[in-house]
Amino acid sequence: MSQMKMKNNSFNDIKEKINSSEKICLIAHVNPDGDSIGSLLGLGLALKKDKDKVVKIALNDELPKNFKFLPGTEYLESTKEEESFDLLITLDCSDLNRLGKGKYIANNADYIINIDHHISNDYFGDMNIVFPNFSSTGEIVFTLAEAIDLDIDKNIATCLYVAISTDTGSFKYDSTSPDTFRVASELLKKEINLNEITRNVYQSRSLERTNLLIKSLNSMELYENNRLAMASVTRDMIDDCNASIQDIDGTIDFIRDIDGVEVACILKEYGQEEIKVGFRSKSDVDVANVAEKFGGGGHRKASGCTIYDKIDKAREMILEEIKKALR
Amino acid sequence: MSQMKMKNNSFNDIKEKINSSEKICLIAHVNPDGDSIGSLLGLGLALKKDKDKVVKIALNDELPKNFKFLPGTEYLESTKEEESFDLLITLDCSDLNRLGKGKYIANNADYIINIDHHISNDYFGDMNIVFPNFSSTGEIVFTLAEAIDLDIDKNIATCLYVAISTDTGSFKYDSTSPDTFRVASELLKKEINLNEITRNVYQSRSLERTNLLIKSLNSMELYENNRLAMASVTRDMIDDCNASIQDIDGTIDFIRDIDGVEVACILKEYGQEEIKVGFRSKSDVDVANVAEKFGGGGHRKASGCTIYDKIDKAREMILEEIKKALR
Numbered sequence: 281m282s283q284m285k286m287k288n289n290s291f292n293d294i295k296e297k298i299n300s301s302e303k304i305c306l307i308a309h310v311n312p313d314g315d316s317i318g319s320l321l322g323l324g325l326a327l328k329k330d331k332d333k334v335v336k337i338a339l340n341d342e343l344p345k346n347f348k349f350l351p352g353t354e355y356l357e358s359t360k361e362e363e364s365f366d367l368l369i370t371l372d373c374s375d376l377n378r379l380g381k382g383k384y385i386a387n388n389a390d391y392i393i394n395i396d397h398h399i400s401n402d403y404f405g406d407m408n409i410v411f412p413n414f415s416s417t418g419e420i421v422f423t424l425a426e427a428i429d430l431d432i433d434k435n436i437a438t439c440l441y442v443a444i445s446t447d448t449g450s451f452k453y454d455s456t457s458p459d460t461f462r463v464a465s466e467l468l469k470k471e472i473n474l475n476e477i478t479r480n481v482y483q484s485r486s487l488e489r490t491n492l493l494i495k496s497l498n499s500m501e502l503y504e505n506n507r508l509a510m511a512s513v514t515r516d517m518i519d520d521c522n523a524s525i526q527d528i529d530g531t532i533d534f535i536r537d538i539d540g541v542e543v544a545c546i547l548k549e550y551g552q553e554e555i556k557v558g559f560r561s562k563s564d565v566d567v568a569n570v571a572e573k574f575g576g577g578g579h580r581k582a583s584g585c586t587i588y589d590k591i592d593k594a595r596e597m598i599l600e601e602i603k604k605a606l607r
Numbered sequence: 608m609s610q611m612k613m614k615n616n617s618f619n620d621i622k623e624k625i626n627s628s629e630k631i632c633l634i635a636h637v638n639p640d641g642d643s644i645g646s647l648l649g650l651g652l653a654l655k656k657d658k659d660k661v662v663k664i665a666l667n668d669e670l671p672k673n674f675k676f677l678p679g680t681e682y683l684e685s686t687k688e689e690e691s692f693d694l695l696i697t698l699d700c701s702d703l704n705r706l707g708k709g710k711y712i713a714n715n716a717d718y719i720i721n722i723d724h725h726i727s728n729d730y731f732g733d734m735n736i737v738f739p740n741f742s743s744t745g746e747i748v749f750t751l752a753e754a755i756d757l758d759i760d761k762n763i764a765t766c767l768y769v770a771i772s773t774d775t776g777s778f779k780y781d782s783t784s785p786d787t788f789r790v791a792s793e794l795l796k797k798e799i800n801l802n803e804i805t806r807n808v809y810q811s812r813s814l815e816r817t818n819l820l821i822k823s824l825n826s827m828e829l830y831e832n833n834r835l836a837m838a839s840v841t842r843d844m845i846d847d848c849n850a851s852i853q854d855i856d857g858t859i860d861f862i863r864d865i866d867g868v869e870v871a872c873i874l875k876e877y878g879q880e881e882i883k884v885g886f887r888s889k890s891d892v893d894v895a896n897v898a899e900k901f902g903g904g905g906h907r908k909a910s911g912c913t914i915y916d917k918i919d920k921a922r923e924m925i926l927e928e929i930k931k932a933l934r
Contacts, residue, residue, distance in 0.1 A: 461792035
């Protein structure tokens with residue numbers, strides 16, 4: 281990719297392009313999370329205020345239950361192969377593959393604006409707003425909306441707040457900047473309901489997920505003077521709890537948060553001989569290195585790999601490699 | 608109490624009083640939490656910059672492990688009966704009894720400034736700064752420091768940030784205001800280490816506490832179509848985990864956060880026939896009412912009582928009353 285292409289456009293470029301487009305589609309990445317849903321709905325609702333435009337807010341996946349309370353979810357619709365748009369705005373997508381089965385919509389669009397905060401973004405848009413030092417795409421959307429004078433009402437503010445809050449772990453991750461807090465302050469001034477947001481986003485863990493978490497924790501074992509914690513989740517455990525594989529999410533963070541634990545690891549039995557392994561590090565141990573030994577990858581503090589073997593065998597192999605890394 | 612007494616002083620009054628005092632003691636409430644420790648150290652470090660004053664930062668309890676990383680903890684010292692001060696500044700204390708065994712220090716002080724955000728504060732100070740609509744005492748201290756031109760360096764900012772973050776549940780509670788975020792933004796500009804704060808405050812649950820939580824969760828039972836969740840913690844469970852009674856804190860919030868649960872309840876075996884019961888409500892059920900039936904009390908959404916009977920008997924009695932409340 282040429283240096284040329286890795287350049288951001290000005291907010292004013294974006295404003296002019298939006299103003300001159302009549303049929304706009306907004307889309308975010310597959311397996312939606314708070315930031316993708318929140319920034320999608322936030323910008324979507326803001327653009328929908330211009331009644332002279334057709335604005336479609338696309339979602340091809342199921343909306344996670346925690347986000348069903350968000351304003352504007354009634355506008356979410358799946359895309360159709362034959363549809364075409366003057367302008368496609370992608371949110372929180374580092375590359376076009378992140379659109380999943382909605383990727384064809386990019387081929388049918390006359391023009392693409394790419395708004396994202398992932399450092400791995402490949403600037404696939406005709407115009408790009410990629411700010412890797414922003415906490416979240418939601419924070420970028422707010423900053424853009426402020427700069428191009430989009431009206432941010434209470435509903436839009438709620439969506440953008442959820443985007444920022446979820447992508448910063450409720451302002452705990454160090455992606456949180458002074459500007460992130462400035463934006464949160466502005467959003468709160470729109471009289472959003474923080475109680476409702478907290479209850480829905482953070483206090484509504486399903487019973488199935490809770491039971492699976494308890495079961496996983498019962499399987500937890502500690503090694504190397506409690507510097508390593510490992511848990512396994514089998515298909516049987518998932519079935520017993522009437523849970524789904526997604527319900528394992530979050531368990532690894534719970535284990536990482538134990539005092540003294542430097543590396544947390546979870547083994548997830550996707551199939552009888554397909555074990556997905558997640559790693560978290562709280563110390564100098566580079567878990568991307570460990571994952572790479574099994575053909576996986578990731579970041580120093582969060583990584584993953586897949587092992588095509590039985591779960592007990594996978595556990596053994598992983599254990600050995602992490603022990604080496606901890607020495 | 609007369610209306611007269613329930614008045615706040617101006618920041619300027621506080622400034623003048625501090626400037627004219629030579630021997631100052633700062634103290635916060637017993638069973639220290641993040642807000643009491645953070646605002647105590649934050650203001651203490653700020654006042655210590657004036658080398659013409661003797662400034663003592665008093666702590667009569669043990670410092671919780673999570674807060675040992677805070678700057679200034681090396682200055683914490685317990686008070687002595689015979690000491691006297693020109694000025695005592697109390698932080699995060701709603702009344703003088705909250706000083707616990709340090710209460711005598713108030714009797715020996717020539718003058719008291721009371722800085723707090725609890726709505727129940729009884730304005731016991733000679734001067735008072737009581738702002739119940741502030742998220743935390745830490746937020747008040749920042750606002751005061753800003754107004755009276757105290758120099759807020761990185762160390763002080765770290766302490767005040769921890770005060771605000773912990774008292775708002777990391778900005779999740781609706782005590783968080785636009786101003787809270789403005790203050791958080793200003794504190795972050797002092798280049799505090801958010802990673803270090805998050806790791807120490809939120810990602811360092813002790814292994815003993817973790818094991819006790821797992822055991823408690825295994826004891827959890829659901830009633831009334833999963834609208835009520837109850838767990839018990841016995842002395843044996845605490846001993847098995849090498850944990851202490853304080854390690855039960857937080858378990859009830861974990862249970863409350865299950866989707867569909869309206870009332871969460873935990874029974875803690877303090878003694879063989881001394882059961883402390885905690886209640887949380889996420890719905891219209893007023894748990895203060897339930898607690899009052901057993902001689903306890905609290906708020907609509909958080910309350911407690913003590914039952915002097917065996918834990919199984921206590922569980923039965925409580926269950927019956929909550930079921931009534933849920934109907």
